[in-house]
Amino acid sequence: MSQSKILTTASGAPVADNQNSRSAGPRGPLLLDDFHLIEKLAHFNRENIPERRVHAKGSGAYGTFTVTRDITEYSSAKLFSAVGKQTETFLRFSTVGGERGSADTERDPRGFALKFYTEEGNWDIVGNNTPVFFIRDPMKFPDFIHTQKRLPQSNLKSAQMMWDFWSHSPESLHQVTILFSDRGIPDGYRHMHGFGSHTYSLINAKGERHWVKWHYKTAQGIKNLAPADAARIAGTDPDYAQRDLFDAIERGDYPKWRVCMQIMSEDQANRHHENPFDVTKTWSQKEFPLIEVGMLELNRNPLNYFAEVEQATFGPSNMVPGVGLSPDRMLQGRVFAYADAHRYRVGTNHQQLPVNAPRSPVHSYQRDGSMAFGSNGGAAPNYEPNSYADAPKQAPQYREPALALHGDADRFDHRVDADYYSQAGALFRLMSAEQQALLIDNIAGAMMGVSADVVERQLQHFYHADEAYGNGIAKALGIQLG
The missing domain is CATH 2.40.180.10 (Catalase core domain)
Structure with missing residues (x-):
């Protein structure tokens, strides 16, 4: 029979009692010097790192x-x-x-x-x-993700804020069409x-x-x-x-x-x-x-x-x-x-x-910071340029070719091409009648309870992509497109 391993603290010290906390007498309060108890509770409190803001699961x-x-x-x-x-x-x-x-x-x-x-x-x-995304400019990414999360007051998901954002962002229509198609799940x-x-x-x-x-x-x-x-x-x-x-x-x-x-x-x-x-x-x-x-x-x-x-x-x-x-x-x-x-x-x-x-060697001048592993650079210099022949040096042979840039520095409106609809419309027309019906049913169900002004604005986007697309959703919602 193999000998059982000795339980230790995270620092490797043997644990004599993992069942009872130290206390002042059998009925007294616990003692702060019970480092094993403190370590277990402190580690437990930190076992969950913050989840990803998106792609959490x-x-x-x-x-x-x-x-x-x-x-x-x-x-x-x-x-x-x-x-x-x-x-x-x-x-x-x-x-x-x-x-x-x-x-x-x-x-x-x-x-x-x-x-x-x-x-x-x-x-x-x-x-x-999906081969596309909802937005083109990272300036809008926090706004978009807020609409996919929860309302600050109620902590509930909200179809109103999702469709409100999409209706003001016509470039999202291609991705929205994919999302509510049969490939959305x-x-x-x-x-x-x-x-x-x-x-x-x-x-x-x-x-x-x-x-x-x-x-x-x-x-x-x-x-x-x-x-x-x-x-x-x-x-x-x-x-x-x-x-x-x-x-x-x-x-x-x-x-x-x-x-x-x-x-x-x-x-x-x-x-x-x-x-x-x-x-x-x-x-x-x-x-x-x-x-x-x-x-x-x-x-x-x-x-x-x-x-x-x-x-x-x-x-x-x-x-x-x-x-x-x-x-x-x-x-x-x-x-x-x-x-x-x-x-x-x-x-x-x-x-x-x-x-x-990486599986390849790492030679950098980064040092310290939380969770620095290994020797942390040891006695090697943590600055560059330096006088040491064996210290890491830049390698110009790996330079990328220059990318020609032109134009004035400004905040250029990314909604200037006016073509938000051709690819979404083409995708709709590629679908079978069964796929189109499912898409329309999925979108109509997801828009239930959304305010009339948002619905009307979004319906115009569907209609511009393909008349049958817009009219189909409008009919499912009991709305007559003007």
């Missing part, structure tokens, strides 16, 4: 990305250097608007955040299961596509830049839940998507996605009839066809949800040589917002946690 798993096509003509990133090359990944799925205890089957976009542990550092792509995380959503960039060894859209096509096939089934599951198994993903991996049924990209040259972007950096619009796949570049497989569950999923941090600021950003306004706002959220929520040194730590 999520599921994650480790996997691999395997290159299936040579794309070195577009990117010098080493993870793409050879067909067959594998890179370890971590993928976190999530709902967007709900809290950590919310149901997995709510009508909501799903986050699709992917971390590549490359030999040159970590590369993160933050996206969703995926059947778990395995049966949905993922998208980088934003426009990113790739840079090759010659210093040539191409703009890129990332697509992850589920190999399991698209499956969605009917609203009635989603409501039933929310009441009987609110962790439905988490359970489905975990169990599938445990039984060896590893989910896979084909990793594809759309490519646009800088010259093509300059001549494109639409703004290629507008996240409320997609690129035509006829004009910019999908190119399959690899296969993503999830094949290992985390050992500890809190350590590896709740504390996982993703941000578009995590890049490696050969990949880059774009002038996409929302992406540029997220470069700051995501990393700053992690510094607040997890800690200054969140990158040092195992799930976030």
